[in-house]
Amino acid sequence: MSLDDKAVKPHDRLAQALAGDMEAVNALIRTKMASKHAPRIPEVTAHLVEAGGKRLRPMLTLAAARICGYDGPYHVHLAATVEFIHTATLLHDDVVDESAQRRGRPTANLLWDNKSSVLVGDYLFARAFQLMTEPDNMRVLGILSNASAVIAEGEVLQLTAAQDLATTEDIYLQVIRGKTAALFSAATQVGGVLAEADPASEKALFDYGDALGIAFQMVDDLLDYGGVTDVIGKNTGDDFRERKLTLPVIKAVAAADQTERAFWSRVIEKGDQQDGDLEQAMALMAKHGTLAATRDAAIVWADRARAALGALPDHPLRAMLDDLADYVVARVR
Numbered sequence: 001m002s003l004d005d006k007a008v009k010p011h012d013r014l015a016q017a018l019a020g021d022m023e024a025v026n027a028l029i030r031t032k033m034a035s036k037h038a039p040r041i042p043e044v045t046a047h048l049v050e051a052g053g054k055r056l057r058p059m060l061t062l063a064a065a066r067i068c069g070y071d072g073p074y075h076v077h078l079a080a081t082v083e084f085i086h087t088a089t090l091l092h093d094d095v096v097d098e099s100a101q102r103r104g105r106p107t108a109n110l111l112w113d114n115k116s117s118v119l120v121g122d123y124l125f126a127r128a129f130q131l132m133t134e135p136d137n138m139r140v141l142g143i144l145s146n147a148s149a150v151i152a153e154g155e156v157l158q159l160t161a162a163q164d165l166a167t168t169e170d171i172y173l174q175v176i177r178g179k180t181a182a183l184f185s186a187a188t189q190v191g192g193v194l195a196e197a198d199p200a201s202e203k204a205l206f207d208y209g210d211a212l213g214i215a216f217q218m219v220d221d222l223l224d225y226g227g228v229t230d231v232i233g234k235n236t237g238d239d240f241r242e243r244k245l246t247l248p249v250i251k252a253v254a255a256a257d258q259t260e261r262a263f264w265s266r267v268i269e270k271g272d273q274q275d276g277d278l279e280q281a282m283a284l285m286a287k288h289g290t291l292a293a294t295r296d297a298a299i300v301w302a303d304r305a306r307a308a309l310g311a312l313p314d315h316p317l318r319a320m321l322d323d324l325a326d327y328v329v330a331r332v333r
Contacts, residue, residue, distance in 0.1 A: 010323030014059055017317060021062045021076060022055065028080045032127050044112055044120040047105070048087055057187045058083045060212075060321075064191025064205050067315045074135035075194055081144060082187045084128040089151055089179075091121035096155070140190045147186035154178020162244045163269055165253050165261070172250055173214070176221075181213030204311035208321065211305035216328050218298035221246035222291060223331060225282055237278045243268050247297065249281070251290035260284055295332045302329045 015022065029049060035041040058079035065075035094107040095114045107117075125148065132144045158175045161167040188209035192202040224239040225248055239246050245253070245268060253264050263280065266272045285291050302325040312318050 010320060010327040011054055011056070014063065014317070014320045014324060015055070017320060018059055018062045018066075021066075021079070022059065024076045025055075025058050025062070025079045025083070028076060028131075029083060032080065032084070032131065033124070035123070038123075040112070040116055041120050041123050044091070044116055045087065045124065048090060049083075055083065056324075057086050057183055060184065060187040060209060061191045063317045063321060064188045065195050066191075067312055067317050067321075068192050068195035068197040068201055068205075069313070070191070070195035072194075074137075075191060077131045077134040078140065078144070078190050078194060079187075081128045081131040082183065082190075084124045084131065085144070085148060085151070086183060088121040088124035088128065089155075089183075091117045091124070093155070096159075135194060137194065139193050143186050143190050143193065147182045150178050150182040154180075154182065158244070162242075163271075164245070165264060165269055167245045167250060169247065169250055169254075172245070172247055176214055176217040177210070180217040181210050184213030184216070185209035200311045201313065204308045207308035208305050211301045211308060212325060212328060215298045215301035215305060215325070218247060218294055218301065219329055219332055222248060222294045222298065225285065225291060226332075240267070240278050240281055241273065243271055247294045248285050248290045251293055252281075252285045252288050255288040255290070256284070295329075298329050298332060302326065 033042055033045040033049065061079040061082050062075055065078075095117050128148070129145070132141055154175050154177065157171070158179060161171050161175060185206045186209070188205040189202060192205040197205070221239065224236065224246065226236070240249075249264070249268070253261065256264060263277075263284070267277050267281065305325045306322050309318055309322055
């Protein structure tokens, strides 16, 4: 299913409801990504920031704050913080993965170089930390700084686990909870903390973001073996070529016979990939039903996200977050 179908509608409704706040976020982002002394910084940053991303994570922060009754100015700063952290990780990830495409466009490391991508990513992290101090709230600072560390930890864990056939589903979950879900849960939780929400609401926001982020990454990993390039913004099979053990492959390895395991060892552990290997990998995943099983797992996590919302105050934005969980998994239903 294309993002132009029903999957985009909840996101558009959320964007429309938060249009004023998002305008302020975008203005702040443009101001903070400027650099008088190093013009390469806004060049590289603008290439990614202005590439048409959905701004999902900052909208989660804005929505969480509004649902919990916040009416001050600092949700805008925290939303911009979340987007800067996300953009910084994308710049670093594309260098690590040697990616050539992001959001349907050439990556910054391809257009400039690896050094520029890494250093501009560092600059955005620094800007994020400046912004997260603006509310003068130590709990907010603790949550976002911890999320930054967890994201980095998840990426390093993926480096060590990605090409090891002994990697289990539990390790995979730990990786994606770090590299993806940690920022989703921090984005929602800090909105509640800023609004001085009650403990039950704050936990609900964390649980929603955590489950939504896990579902989001599972769908992304699934689409790598069945998506359309112009829809998902990357080449189908990129994870296979980069020898990443994502959930569809982990499940296939677990179900493999001796011959199949030898195939996975050659293409993933040893990196000896030949013409036709991607098709063979997809055939093995189809044989063992691992793509369907990954889809079902993503839907379960999306349902958990929706269930968490029940503890939040009744609010029109809460219903939109409910729909957003469907948006995340709609492409694979």
